[in-house]
Amino acid sequence: MHEPPYPVALKPYGQALVDLARHRPEVVCLSGDLTRQCEVDLFQAEFPGRFIQAGMAEANMMGVAAALGRSGHLPFVHTFGVFATRRPLDQIISAIGYPRLPVRIIGFMPGLSSPGGPSHQAIDDVALMRAVPGMTVLDVADAVEVRQVCAAIADLPGPVYVRLKRGEVPVMFGDDHVLSLDRAQVLSRGGDAALFASGMMLAPALAAARVLGEHGTAVSVVNVPVLKPLDTGTVLDVAAAARVVLAAENHLVSGGLGTAVAEALAEAGLGRPLRRIGLRDAFAEGARSAGYLFGRYGLSAQSIVATAWQALGRPGPVPEVRLPAADPGEYAPV
């Protein structure tokens, strides 16, 4: 793995969709007036006949995508995550989820990654999509996984929701990393805390684990790109070997990764103290930058360290996380 500050890749998703569409003629691309923002200007330029501008009308876009999926096309639908899930929820449930159609819904700007205010922050998209029967839900961590995600989900049965960071995407994994939809990935092993993270929270999770390790606290870090269906086997294996369990997500702490982990532990009868790191029953206001929001609302590496420190009952002051500053063209978590 690379170390922070991470190099970044530009438009890895847009290129990945083009690559898939090259040998899969059934792929069609729908955009809800956010074509460049969702990186599918690349698709539009390459395959104009398979690009469908649906305009700023998400309910209709989902209905059209459903009919295309029913007719044998493989539709990838693009808008910001907040508009992809809240506004057309009934359409996703009735027209896509219930008939289990192979529609791929790609929601950009997950959680607090947008400084656009609460109206643009998809803080509940995972919760909403997990509640759709048959929906697969992904939150991938870095550009290496993003590059693989289109091919990985192309042939999954039923609908898929993927939340994706927009713009500069960190390259965290090495070139040999393979995105697995079956197994969560254990990146380190330690007997004190089991730390499950997805998407943009993997980088702060790794930074927090390193600091904790330097202070005598061994942490298992698990990358969980697939939030539904959850790899409960790995979750239980890793949790059983730890004293406390932590889940870090760029989302409300209700309905997402932390909830999924809690369900797995409870249903297995595995008793471990659980701490959820994420947005706590709040709307995140007042930002020029995503980094500010992650810090203010408790989604930083420092918050993870503090949470672990407290959960483990460690004495003394909470170790301080010092992260490298990112130059232009680099990415560092807060």
Added chain:
Amino acid sequence: MSDPGASWAVPDPARLALRIRLRAVQMVAAQGFGYLGQALSSAEQVAALFAVARPGVDRIVCSPGHYVIAFYAAAAETGLLPGAALASYGQDGSALEAIGSERSPVLDYVCGSLGQGLSAAAGFALSDRLRGRETRTFALVSDGELEEGQVWEAAMFAAHHQLSGLTVLLDANNSQVDGPVDSVTTIEPIAAKWAAFGWGTAEVDGHDVAAVARALTAAPVSTRPSVVIGRTSTRRGLDCLPPDADGHFIKLPAELAATAVRELIARLEQAGA
């Protein structure tokens, strides 16, 4: 209905409309109440759709799922469903649910949640155009659904993309749950709204089966989708219904059901069937 191999014929659309009413009364009678008004207002329009759509080629979408009763009835009459299957309509464990579901047979698509069918129909029309297929997609839409914003999203989308293979048959029966549509929300002028959205429009007496069929046949224009607005009533063709019958959900106790069956059989005999 667009499935390859699908086959039916409608030699006498007016008679089919009468038979749809009779079948619908029998389906609803088993429970004593149900979506009979939808069948009464759409009987001629559904008969015309079956007469105009090309079996195994064209698609039919039923947007308001409550209308599926009329399609079940037509399917039984045209041999697409065994007549005996209609006895299970709305019963526990039946595929013939009273509001359309994914298990509903015959139609290319029937929605349950109102206001969503036009988007699906636009998607079908778009799919066929992407594949270079010369097909038509018909969507039955109800006037109450025009209150849903998604219908107008879909209307703009279809016109912008020049989906000329798409034709809406709009059942303007002025009926919804809380009463007459015009007492709930003013949706008129309907034709002018669709025209302003870039659609070709035609307005007909929705109970004149020949006029509906002619309008559906004449509808396609090379560059735009089209809508045929059928003016109808949820009490049409069944004089025995009380004047205050609720068009959305008609009560049909056994005695009234028997009277209704007698009336419709008499009408069929009168029509020379």
